[in-house]
Amino acid sequence: MTETAVMTPAPLRPSKKREQILQSARGVFLDHGYEGASMDAIAAEAQVSKATVYAHFADKQALFAEMVAEYCREQQAALAEIEAEHPRVQEGLERLARVMMRYLAAPNALRFGRMIVGESARFPELGRTFVDSGFLALQADIAGFLGRAAERGELDLPDPALAAELFVSMVRGPVQFRSLRALGAPPDDTALDRIASEAARLLVTAYARK
Amino acid sequence: MTETAVMTPAPLRPSKKREQILQSARGVFLDHGYEGASMDAIAAEAQVSKATVYAHFADKQALFAEMVAEYCREQQAALAEIEAEHPRVQEGLERLARVMMRYLAAPNALRFGRMIVGESARFPELGRTFVDSGFLALQADIAGFLGRAAERGELDLPDPALAAELFVSMVRGPVQFRSLRALGAPPDDTALDRIASEAARLLVTAYARK
């Protein structure tokens, strides 16, 4: 990924217990959702008293928000590693799709995605941060990659952003769809690779220079 | 939709208060999520005592499950109305995409989708029911429609199911993506129509007979 995304406001001062609490909160919130998670459980798993939790975080909402924001920064860093640029457009897209799918299908990414979607009504800003720091930035990069190929005359592409959105949708959809149908099941990498390859072929064929 | 989906096991005996409770549960669960919703609130909104709620439903989980199952049956009926068959393949796909997008972008569909995704870890069977009774059935219909076009020699299509999954992903992804970024905002129908049209064009172009 070449361009830098927009968010990541605060790294915050570190602290031993603070990190323990955030780590514990991640697990408990992922397991039980926002309302289902109790501050008692978080404190217990962090091996810290509840009062200590409240010394570091104003309330439950603040703890949840910080914990999600921290994950979004990690996600942003991970997705920033994905490189769109490649001399051959179709192969570049296919590789990118495979990497995206592997990332999306990882248990933690799936669980975070489901949790954030579920709580997005209660925390709208977090939903937006999650999307923008994640796939919106990557999508913009893909649009840039496709746009440059079009400028070189390799594609006949009137709207790179639209093409990128369709491509990302073809990559993300099948992973999320399958993960919702068979929750614990490990993803079938062979099937995902076939989808990645077909999505790339579809896009390049449809936008081939006439 | 021509084929009939698999689920819908129980219509259940009706009852005045029972319907009031289910209706109230729908609103309260949608507003606050599973854990956030209280049986008191549901009983109050249904203008019924809490004991009456427990006379009709074994516990909170059972009430939630029934309420979601009821919605899934409605969704199944709604999606069954969508007709894939059309003499011209691309136009058929485009119309279908527009209808699907309108359905997906409706406030209730978005809220249910978010809630079910969020609670799918706690209720795995419901997540599966939701998917299977909804877009998996529609996807199978689209695959059939595309397969018949291929048999008539109008498309060069080695794997209709794969094509249908990619198409549905292109239709669903943009709607969900936008709704997560701007939660209350009404969908931009013009933008959605452009996407529907482009998704249909992409598919037909990529699978055009050589």
Place this chain on the structure above:
DNA sequence: GTCTATAAATGGATAGAC
């Protein structure tokens, strides 16, 4: 079936000592 009243447990958050 439906109600009122209540049980029994757990929730978020704080007081006050150290």
Place this chain on the structure above:
DNA sequence: GTCTATCCATTTATAGAC
């Protein structure tokens, strides 16, 4: 900053009268 102990509201679920 960190702890123990506790407050107080709310929760799910039930008992018992009608």
